[in-house]
Amino acid sequence: xxxxxxxxxxxxxxxxxxxxxxxxxxxxxxxxxxxxxxxxxxxxxxxxxxxxxxxxxxxxxxxxxxxxxxxxxxxxxxxxxxxxxxx
Numbered sequence: 001x002x003x004x005x006x007x008x009x010x011x012x013x014x015x016x017x018x019x020x021x022x023x024x025x026x027x028x029x030x031x032x033x034x035x036x037x038x039x040x041x042x043x044x045x046x047x048x049x050x051x052x053x054x055x056x057x058x059x060x061x062x063x064x065x066x067x068x069x070x071x072x073x074x075x076x077x078x079x080x081x082x083x084x085x086x087x
Contacts, residue, residue: 032049
C-alpha cells in the first residue's frame, strides 16, 4: 500500500519521524486536506493527520499504481493544528 525508498525515508528521518507514524497520519480517518501542488506531471496531495501516539503531522504524498508514496512529512504548524481540531 505504501511505496518507500531511500529518498523518502531520508526525508522523514531528517524530521525525526518514523515510517509508521507517517503511515498512521495518512490513515487517520479524521485527517484534513492540506496544501497540494503539482511538480512536472505529478500532482501531490497534502493532509494533516494524527498518529496513534498523538503526533500531528503534515504529509505530502502522491499516488501511483494503487500505492501511496509519501514525499515529505513534518510536524504540523500551529495554524494547521487549529484547522485539524477546529473543523
